[in-house]
Amino acid sequence: MDGVSVVTLRSVFLVCGDLDKSLTFYQQLGFVLKERKTRSYIFHTGSEVELHLHERLSQAERESFGVQWDTGSSGLVHSYETTDLDSLASSLPPDSVLAGPLETPWGTRILMVGDPDGHRIELRERREL
DSSP: OTTOOOOOOOEEEEEESSHHHHHHHHHHTTOEEEEEOSSEEEEEOSSSOEEEEEEOOOHHHHHHHTOOOOBOOSSOEEEEEOSOHHHHHHTSOGGGEEEEEEEOTTSEEEEEEEOTTOOEEEEEEEOOO
């Protein structure tokens, strides 16, 4: 790829209204805490990509950094793979389940959940076709 820069995804940041509530939720999903920072938690994801749960920025920080981070995600879905969807589904708070588990025609079962701040998450399990 001459002259083309390769972009690599290393981190996903989710802004949280209640950091401790979000910590509990993501630990219920099976994420393993890697590091606690002053205003965030960093999780292992099973790949090189880190998942960061970060507290909201103040208005002054948003203006200073030029970003408008907020909680929730309407057009973005985070997808994570698991080997035991049913067990994972039974460990989640019932009000977090948005749909599923559902069988897909492409060989997966999926469970759609919403975290405490409204971030949408797809949990999927591969199946044999």
